[in-house]
């Protein structure tokens with residue numbers, strides 16, 4: 735019989751961090767994969783609040799990690815501990831960098847590098863899937879299936895977005911070639 739644990743505050747904060755992170759990915763994905771959502775204004779609202787969502791994701795992660803680090807007395811300078819939690823610490827580091835540079839000054843100052851830095855957000859998606867699987871295997875809480883469905887769903891939508899963008903690019907090249 736499958737038993738599930740009751741989620742603790744740290745688990746709830748982890749899931750809220752995941753949802754707010756996913757909200758930062760949705761505007762571009764919805765515009766390309768589900769253009770009909772434009773009529774609902776949801777993509778426009780998400781785009782307008784993307785920076786805020788990113789900073790909210792950072793603070794939820796800070797609370798989540800803080801509760802585990804203090805409760806389990808982690809020493810991230812110990813290589814073994816770092817490797818056990820690398821799939822949590824790395825997205826956390828990415829979120830910190832993105833939160834710090836989520837302002838107009840950084841956009842102007844970093845120019846092209848700002849866009850490159852913010853591409854790291856897509857790497858976090860795959861790390862977080864590994865994080866949830868690795869940390870929750872054998873003792874799911876009631877939140878675990880929700881987290882797994884959410885992160886898998888956004889990865890599938892992201893891959894469809896990449897595929898559509900690739901198709902568009904190819905069509906453009908073919909059109910150019912046929913005109914030449």
Ligand code: HEM
Pocket residue numbers: 741745746748749751752755795798799802803819821822823825826862865866869870874875876877878879881
């Ligand atoms: C320093 C960084 C991090 C540490 C130390 C950490 C620690 C943990 C630990 C120990 C668990 C297992 C909890 C349990 O056994 O019940 C866990 C689960 C989880 N973490 Fe993290 N985490 C980190 C970063 C993140 C980030 C960046 C996110 C999301 C944006 C996140 C989202 C989650 C989620 C959704 C779960 C599963 C909760 C559940 O299914 O109940 N974590 N984390």
